[in-house]
Amino acid sequence: MAEAFLSRIWYRVSGLTPRLRSHVTVHRHRYRGQPWYVLQDHSSGRVHRFTPAAYMVMGRFDGQTTIDRIWNDLAETYDADAPSQDEVIQLLATLHQNDLIQHASNPDVADLLERYRKKATEVWKQNLSNPVSVRVPLWDPDRFLTRTLPVVRLLTGWWGLILWAVVVAWGGLVGLQNYEALTTNFTDQLLGAQNLMISIVSYPLLKALHELAHGYLTKVRGGDVREMGIMFLVFFPVPYVDASAAAAFRNKWHRAAVSAGGIMVETFVAALAVLVWVELEPGFLRAVCFNLIAIGGLSTLVVNGNPLLKFDGYYVMSDLIESPNFGTRANRYWGYLIQKRLFRARQLKAPSATWGEKVWFTLYAPAALVYRLVVMIGIALFVAGKYYFIGILIAAWSVFNAVVKPMFKHIRHVLTSPSLRKVRSRAKAWTFGGMGLVALILLALPLPLRTDTEGVVWLPEAAHVRARAPGFLQGFDVARGAEVAAGAPLAALEAPTQDARIDALRWRNIEYERRLSVLQIRDRGGAELARLELEEARGELSRELARVADMTVRAPLAGRFEPVSPEGDILGRFFAEGDLIGYVLPPRPEVLRVAVPQADIALVRERLRGVEVRLAGRLEQRLQTQVLRTVPQASTTLPSAVLGSGGGGRFLTAPTDEKGLETTEPVFLYDLAVPDALADTGYGTRVHVRFDLGMEPLGFQIGRRVRQLFLDRFNA
Known part of the structure; x- marks a missing residue:
C-alpha cells in the first residue's frame, strides 16, 4: 500500500469505536x-460542514466498529x-x-476539563482578535422568541418584503434629493457631543431590532436560537443574537x-428616518433621525x-453563491497555492472547491x-480625530491582526508543519528570502521620489x-481681440455728476481766493486759516481733474485686448x-503658477532635482522646465479656481467660498518658466507638474x- 496512505501514529486510534x-x-x-454534510450540534448551537469523503468515515460510526476496520473497508472498496x-x-x-x-471507553476527565477550558477561552481569543467587535454571551432567548413570534410572523414573509422594498425605495429617493444637506459637516455632526448622547440610546435599540x-x-423556519448577549461594536455596547x-x-x-x-431592518429604519427628517425643523427629533440615518445607512x-x-x-x-465558509476557504486556498506552487509540496491535496470557486478565492x-x-x-x-488614544489602539491592533499575526502563523507553519517535512528547506528559503527581499526593497533599494501637483x-x-475711477462704461475704443500698444486708450467711463462737482470746486476755489485777499488786509491771523482752506480746495480740485483723465481706460502693456464680457453685455x-x-x-x-501642498513643501525646497510639466489634454507630452521664483509665505488662496475641488482640481476648497479659491489647508506658490512647446497655450489652462526629488527607499x-x-490629523 502506498506510503502516503499510512500513518506512523495510526496505532493510537485504530482501536477506537x-x-x-x-x-x-x-x-x-x-x-x-x-453534496455536503452538515452536522448540527444542538447543545452549542453550532454547525460544522464536511465533504462526502469525510462522511464516508463518519457515516460508519456506530460505537462498535473500530476505526481500523472502517478504514480497511473503505480502502478495499474505494482503493485510491x-x-x-x-x-x-x-x-x-x-x-x-x-x-x-x-x-465506548470511559471518558478522560482531564481531556474533558481541557476541552472545557479551551471553549471558555475561545470567546476571549476571538474578542482579542477583533477588538471592535467584542462579544459577551448572557442569555438563552429561544423561549422568548417562540412566545413573541406570532406578533411579527406577518413581517417575516412576503408582505414584510414588499413593505421593506417600498419604504427603502421611497426613503432612498428622498435621501438622494437631500444628499448635500445630509452630508454637510457629516463628521462633526456624527461625533458631536449631542449626537454621541443620542447614539448611547438609539444605537443599541437599532441593533436590538x-x-x-x-x-x-x-425561528420561523424551524431553527433554534440559544445565545444572546452584548457585543461592544467600536466600543458601543449593543445586543447580539447567535443565529448560526x-x-x-x-x-x-x-x-x-x-x-x-x-440589513433589512437597519435600512428600513434609516429610510423611515429620512422621510421624517425632511419634514422636521432643526431640533432634538431631527438629530435623532439623522443619527438613525447614519447608523442604518452608513454602517x-x-x-x-x-x-x-x-x-x-x-x-x-x-x-446565495452556495459557497459556505467562503472567506476561510479562500485563505486556505491561497495557503495551498503557496505550498503547492512555491514550496512544491506535491503530497498536498487540493481543497474541495469548484473551478468557479477557485477563481473567486483568488x-x-x-x-x-x-x-x-x-x-x-x-x-x-x-475615532482618533475626537478620541486620539482609542483610535491609535484600534489602528495598531488592526495592523497586528491583519499583518503581523498572520505572518508569525505562517512562519510557525513553515517551521513545524508535518505536511512540509519533505520540502522544509525550500519553504524556509522562500519564506525568509521573501521577507528579506521585502525588507531590502523597503529599506535599501533606492526608488524615484516624486511629488505631483x-x-x-x-x-x-x-x-x-x-x-x-468709478463710472459707467460708455464704450470701447478698440475692438475685441485687437492688438494694442502700452498706454493706448481702450474704453471710456463717465460719471454723470463729475462736471457739476468740478464746477462747484472751481467756484469754491474762487471764493476762497477772494476771502484770502480781503483777510490779508483786515485780519492777518484769519488770513493764515483762509490760506490753508484754499490749499485744501485746490488739492481737491486737482484730484477731481485727475479723475477725469482716469475715465479713459488705457492698456497697461502691449498685447491683445479682451474685455471680460461682450460689449453689448457691459455697456x-x-x-x-x-x-x-x-x-x-x-x-x-x-x-506657470503652481500650488504646492504644505505636506510637500519641505521636500521641494530641500531636494528638488528637476521639474516636469504636462498640459491637460496633452498628457503624453512631458516637458522639462525650471523654477523662476517662489513665494516664501504660505497662502490659503489659490491662483485660479481651476485648481480647486469645485473646478476639478486636487485642492479642497472651503464650501462657503463661492469663488472656489479659499483652500482648507495652506499652499505655497511657485512660478515656473513656460516651455517653448507651450507658447501657444491659452491663459488659465491647467498644467500637471511633477517635482523630481531624487531617490529614496520606499520604506x-x-x-x-x-x-x-499624524502631524496633520492629530498634531502628534
Whole structure:
C-alpha cells in the first residue's frame, strides 16, 4: 500500500469505536451541485460542514466498529479514492475537539476539563482578535422568541418584503434629493457631543431590532436560537443574537434571508428616518433621525452589508453563491497555492472547491484583506480625530491582526508543519528570502521620489485692465481681440455728476481766493486759516481733474485686448474703482503658477532635482522646465479656481467660498518658466507638474507619509 496512505501514529486510534453524540443531527446539503454534510450540534448551537469523503468515515460510526476496520473497508472498496490514515486522524481530531463524537471507553476527565477550558477561552481569543467587535454571551432567548413570534410572523414573509422594498425605495429617493444637506459637516455632526448622547440610546435599540430580526427569521423556519448577549461594536455596547443554526437549513434562500434580516431592518429604519427628517425643523427629533440615518445607512453600506467583511453581507453572499465558509476557504486556498506552487509540496491535496470557486478565492482573499485594513484604519482615524488614544489602539491592533499575526502563523507553519517535512528547506528559503527581499526593497533599494501637483498658465497681474475711477462704461475704443500698444486708450467711463462737482470746486476755489485777499488786509491771523482752506480746495480740485483723465481706460502693456464680457453685455454698467474691465494678453505666456501642498513643501525646497510639466489634454507630452521664483509665505488662496475641488482640481476648497479659491489647508506658490512647446497655450489652462526629488527607499517614503498624517490629523 502506498506510503502516503499510512500513518506512523495510526496505532493510537485504530482501536477506537466512536459514534456521533445524541445531540448531533446530520443534514445533507448541495452547494454548486456538490453534496455536503452538515452536522448540527444542538447543545452549542453550532454547525460544522464536511465533504462526502469525510462522511464516508463518519457515516460508519456506530460505537462498535473500530476505526481500523472502517478504514480497511473503505480502502478495499474505494482503493485510491479512499481517505488516507492521516486524513482519518485529522477528521477524528476535528470531531473530538468540537465534541461531536464519543467512545465506548470511559471518558478522560482531564481531556474533558481541557476541552472545557479551551471553549471558555475561545470567546476571549476571538474578542482579542477583533477588538471592535467584542462579544459577551448572557442569555438563552429561544423561549422568548417562540412566545413573541406570532406578533411579527406577518413581517417575516412576503408582505414584510414588499413593505421593506417600498419604504427603502421611497426613503432612498428622498435621501438622494437631500444628499448635500445630509452630508454637510457629516463628521462633526456624527461625533458631536449631542449626537454621541443620542447614539448611547438609539444605537443599541437599532441593533436590538437588527438581532431580533435574525432570531425571528431563524425561528420561523424551524431553527433554534440559544445565545444572546452584548457585543461592544467600536466600543458601543449593543445586543447580539447567535443565529448560526440557520446554517443547517437546506434551502439557500432561507439561509440568506436570516443573514439579510439585520440589513433589512437597519435600512428600513434609516429610510423611515429620512422621510421624517425632511419634514422636521432643526431640533432634538431631527438629530435623532439623522443619527438613525447614519447608523442604518452608513454602517450597512460600509461594514455590515459589505461582503468583504465577515458580517451579514458576507453570509448573504456565501449563501446565495452556495459557497459556505467562503472567506476561510479562500485563505486556505491561497495557503495551498503557496505550498503547492512555491514550496512544491506535491503530497498536498487540493481543497474541495469548484473551478468557479477557485477563481473567486483568488480574487476575494487579497481584496478582503485590503478592504478590512482600509475600513479598520479608517475607523481608527475617524475615532482618533475626537478620541486620539482609542483610535491609535484600534489602528495598531488592526495592523497586528491583519499583518503581523498572520505572518508569525505562517512562519510557525513553515517551521513545524508535518505536511512540509519533505520540502522544509525550500519553504524556509522562500519564506525568509521573501521577507528579506521585502525588507531590502523597503529599506535599501533606492526608488524615484516624486511629488505631483497642479498649476495654471498664469496671466500676470499687470495684464488685468481695471477701472481707475468709478463710472459707467460708455464704450470701447478698440475692438475685441485687437492688438494694442502700452498706454493706448481702450474704453471710456463717465460719471454723470463729475462736471457739476468740478464746477462747484472751481467756484469754491474762487471764493476762497477772494476771502484770502480781503483777510490779508483786515485780519492777518484769519488770513493764515483762509490760506490753508484754499490749499485744501485746490488739492481737491486737482484730484477731481485727475479723475477725469482716469475715465479713459488705457492698456497697461502691449498685447491683445479682451474685455471680460461682450460689449453689448457691459455697456452702461457701473464699475467701481478697481473693478476688472478686461485683459491685455501678452503675445505668449511666460509663467506657470503652481500650488504646492504644505505636506510637500519641505521636500521641494530641500531636494528638488528637476521639474516636469504636462498640459491637460496633452498628457503624453512631458516637458522639462525650471523654477523662476517662489513665494516664501504660505497662502490659503489659490491662483485660479481651476485648481480647486469645485473646478476639478486636487485642492479642497472651503464650501462657503463661492469663488472656489479659499483652500482648507495652506499652499505655497511657485512660478515656473513656460516651455517653448507651450507658447501657444491659452491663459488659465491647467498644467500637471511633477517635482523630481531624487531617490529614496520606499520604506522611508511610507514612513514620511505616516508621520505627516499624524502631524496633520492629530498634531502628534
